[in-house]
Amino acid sequence: MKVLVAVKRVVDYNVKVRAKADGTGADLNNVKMAINPFCEIAIEEAVRLKEAGVATEVIAVSIGDKSCQEQIRTALALGADRGIQVETDGSPEPLVVAKLLKGVIAKEEPQLVILGKQSIDGDNNQTGQMLGALTNMPQGTFASEIKVEGDKLNVTREIDGGLQTIALNLPAIVTTDLRLNEPRYASLPNIMKAKKKQLDVYTPADLGVEPSAHLTTVKVEPPAERQAGIIVESVEQLVDKLKNEAKVIS
Amino acid sequence: MAGFAGAYDSICGRAVNAAIIRIFGGGFQVTLAPDLLDKLSRIVGANKLLMDAEAHVQYGRDWTRVETPSPAAVALPGSIEQVQALVQLANAEGLAIVPSGGRTGLSGGAVAARGELVVALDNLNQIGAFNSIDRSVVCGAGVITEQLQQFAEDQGLHYPVDFASSGSSQIGGNVATNAGGIKVIRYGMTRDWVVGLKVVTGTGELLELNAGLIKNNAGYDLRHLMIGSEGTLGIIVEVTIRLCRAPTDLAVMVLGVPDMPSIMSTLAEFRQQMELTAFEFFSEPALQKVVAHQDLQRPFDEPCAYYALLEFEQTSGSEMDQAMALFEHCLEQGWVLDGVVSQSVAQARNLWRLREDISETIARWAPYKNDLSVVVSKVPEFLTAVEALVNAAYPDFEIIWYGHIGDGNVHLNILKPESLSIADFAEQCGEVSKGVFEIVREHRGSVSAEHGVGVLKKPYLPYSRSPLEIELMRAIKRSFDPNGVLNPGKIFDL
Numbered sequence: 001m002k003v004l005v006a007v008k009r010v011v012d013y014n015v016k017v018r019a020k021a022d023g024t025g026a027d028l029n030n031v032k033m034a035i036n037p038f039c040e041i042a043i044e045e046a047v048r049l050k051e052a053g054v055a056t057e058v059i060a061v062s063i064g065d066k067s068c069q070e071q072i073r074t075a076l077a078l079g080a081d082r083g084i085q086v087e088t089d090g091s092p093e094p095l096v097v098a099k100l101l102k103g104v105i106a107k108e109e110p111q112l113v114i115l116g117k118q119s120i121d122g123d124n125n126q127t128g129q130m131l132g133a134l135t136n137m138p139q140g141t142f143a144s145e146i147k148v149e150g151d152k153l154n155v156t157r158e159i160d161g162g163l164q165t166i167a168l169n170l171p172a173i174v175t176t177d178l179r180l181n182e183p184r185y186a187s188l189p190n191i192m193k194a195k196k197k198q199l200d201v202y203t204p205a206d207l208g209v210e211p212s213a214h215l216t217t218v219k220v221e222p223p224a225e226r227q228a229g230i231i232v233e234s235v236e237q238l239v240d241k242l243k244n245e246a247k248v249i250s
Numbered sequence: 251m252a253g254f255a256g257a258y259d260s261i262c263g264r265a266v267n268a269a270i271i272r273i274f275g276g277g278f279q280v281t282l283a284p285d286l287l288d289k290l291s292r293i294v295g296a297n298k299l300l301m302d303a304e305a306h307v308q309y310g311r312d313w314t315r316v317e318t319p320s321p322a323a324v325a326l327p328g329s330i331e332q333v334q335a336l337v338q339l340a341n342a343e344g345l346a347i348v349p350s351g352g353r354t355g356l357s358g359g360a361v362a363a364r365g366e367l368v369v370a371l372d373n374l375n376q377i378g379a380f381n382s383i384d385r386s387v388v389c390g391a392g393v394i395t396e397q398l399q400q401f402a403e404d405q406g407l408h409y410p411v412d413f414a415s416s417g418s419s420q421i422g423g424n425v426a427t428n429a430g431g432i433k434v435i436r437y438g439m440t441r442d443w444v445v446g447l448k449v450v451t452g453t454g455e456l457l458e459l460n461a462g463l464i465k466n467n468a469g470y471d472l473r474h475l476m477i478g479s480e481g482t483l484g485i486i487v488e489v490t491i492r493l494c495r496a497p498t499d500l501a502v503m504v505l506g507v508p509d510m511p512s513i514m515s516t517l518a519e520f521r522q523q524m525e526l527t528a529f530e531f532f533s534e535p536a537l538q539k540v541v542a543h544q545d546l547q548r549p550f551d552e553p554c555a556y557y558a559l560l561e562f563e564q565t566s567g568s569e570m571d572q573a574m575a576l577f578e579h580c581l582e583q584g585w586v587l588d589g590v591v592s593q594s595v596a597q598a599r600n601l602w603r604l605r606e607d608i609s610e611t612i613a614r615w616a617p618y619k620n621d622l623s624v625v626v627s628k629v630p631e632f633l634t635a636v637e638a639l640v641n642a643a644y645p646d647f648e649i650i651w652y653g654h655i656g657d658g659n660v661h662l663n664i665l666k667p668e669s670l671s672i673a674d675f676a677e678q679c680g681e682v683s684k685g686v687f688e689i690v691r692e693h694r695g696s697v698s699a700e701h702g703v704g705v706l707k708k709p710y711l712p713y714s715r716s717p718l719e720i721e722l723m724r725a726i727k728r729s730f731d732p733n734g735v736l737n738p739g740k741i742f743d744l
Contacts, residue, residue, distance in 0.1 A: 013594070013596070014595035014596055032499050032594075032595060034594035035594070182547060184547070185504075185549055185590035185591075185597060185601075187550055188503070188505075188589035188591060189588065189589075
């Protein structure tokens with residue numbers, strides 16, 4: 001079984017992101033970049049399927065400028081067999097990403113596509129679902145466990161108030177949630193080997209996609225600064241302030 | 251801490267205006283005369299003079315648990331003048347003072363178990379003047395290390411001395427103990443960052459030392475005598491700290507190595523070509539315990555005898571390639587067997603935890619701990635000699651090694667076997683200590699690399715310092731503190 005994994009290059013989630021002064025976006029100058037944590041979980045799951053003898057080949061695909069090859073190489077070091085970069089300028093919106101992934105799926109014909117449920121930069125949570133609609137493949141989103149049984153895939157999903165298990169016909173799309181697995185470290189010998197693995201570069205035109213923008217970013221600004229707290233002298237004063245200033249009790 | 255050295259027998263040896271009652275367990279209970287209490291509270295204010303038992307336990311001990319805390323009172327001065335007044339009163343009344351910071355020490359240097367007055371600098375916690383040209387900042391002694399680190403970050407700068415207790419240790423205490431930590435290989439010890447000091451001497455006078463100067467060869471540099479003096483020469487009340495550029499994009503590698511000589515070869519190879527910000531090591535038993543108890547992942551499955559953790563900055567973008575090439579070379583030489591590198595800040599933190607969480611993890615085995623150093627090149631033979639000694643005498647003792655190997659500083663930990671009582675274990679470790687320190691002496695190492703002497707290492711000071719050195723230390727002590735009021739019974743007896 002061939003598994004395709006989507007990998008996105010994003011700002012490291014431990015970095016404090018600052019808005020650009022002109023409000024056009026986040027300041028990405030000299031900021032530490034990493035694989036989107038949910039994509040990291042997607043790679044780990046694909047590699048585990050391969051180690052279990054279920055998957056035969058794992059392909060990591062990333063969309064972006066040349067710098068995203070760094071994240072593809074990391075995916076290769078973690079155990080993916082080969083990589084694909086779809087070269088675009090900037091960061092395309094989810095619909096374009098879904099269309100480009102559909103183009104890759106047409107070329108590669110994977111049985112299973114694993115994506116992160118969302119990327120931590122845009123927080124869109126749209127790509128997997130849009131890809132399902134475009135390809136007409138069944139989707140299992142927010143997966144906390146997946147099991148391949150014959151030509152079926154059982155996906156346990158984290159939903160409000162509990163877990164839901166659904167059975168999908170393969171080929172299928174899965175988006176990962178945080179508890180699906182704990183990704184491994186990239187081993188240094190594997191990073192060395194990853195340098196020699198195949199990495200193909202496609203343009204959107206190769207995949208028959210014309211990148212178009214449907215969304216315009218109007219403004220990016222930091223959240224309002226939290227006001228300093230005060231220390232009250234007594235319970236009476238606290239109750240008074242809750243009643244008359246904050247008006248949270250009556 | 252130096253294992254379980256017996257309680258020392260002499261107290262400061264001066265008449266104290268207080269009733270001292272020896273109580274059960276070898277501790278002391280001291281009741282101060284009412285007029286003395288009155289004088290103390292007139293200096294600091296009644297609400298800054300703590301007399302309750304809970305405060306006495308809290309302020310009477312550091313992270314060691316060998317002595318029973320029993321101070322006579324705890325004073326929290328709010329100004330330098332109040333500190334001076336307290337010292338002057340102590341001289342007049344024959345009261346011993348234990349200066350107190352965050353009390354995270356591991357040698358009993360801040361322990362008050364003899365009816366002393368604890369002078370806690372908690373309230374001198376203002377971060378004062380910052381100068382961006384000098385890149386210096388003035389801190390009260392009670393500023394928490396982490397607070398200073400955060401302040402530096404807010405200025406776009408960095409305070410690089412870092413260790414596990416930085417969330418509770420105070421700058422004054424760091425200076426008094428010359429605290430080291432995990433980045434010494436790149437940034438040195440606390441000593442290297444102190445450009446000015448204000449110190450209240452044993453006679454209550456205020457010394458202002460060095461005033462922020464980088465270059466100052468006008469006579470003896472008394473600042474450096476104060477740094478690491480463990481509160482025996484003066485009470486540090488204010489520190490001027492130098493800051494530096496914040497490191498960029500730190501990458502962490504953990505390498506598995508077959509033996510100690512291989513770690514040294516790897517260290518030499520990396521240091522020849524790269525500027526490392528850390529080079530630490532730990533043993534397989536240490537890793538196993540951390541992974542089991544801290545819910546952390548092994549870096550890789552293959553067990554290795556030892557692991558090296560190294561860290562470097564990525565400023566130009568080429569450092570990772572260079573590190574990879576060095577790794578490849580070390581792999582070919584058989585010095586390393588496997589390795590991982592952090593791909594994100596979260597991974598870097600988790601790899602660091604494999605090293606930093608060891609101390610906390612093994613605390614449940616009530617370990618015998620030692621903080622030793624030798625010159626870097628002698629570490630392998632030193633470890634072999636210590637292991638041979640322990641294994642021959644006590645084959646059922648489990649040894650856990652870790653430490654700052656890039657600085658020649660190793661932490662020897664021996665876990666208490668379940669079959670032994672704490673008392674029996676302590677007694678046997680006391681025997682081990684003598685042998686270990688004999689090996690330290692043979693290797694011309696230090697019985698305390700970064701934890702200071704306090705009371706726990708006091709009996710072993712002669713293994714690292716000559717009689718002449720110790721006699722000169724006593725003379726220096728008498729110059730700054732002629733009446734012996736400051737932290738008596740610590741480092742050496744007068």
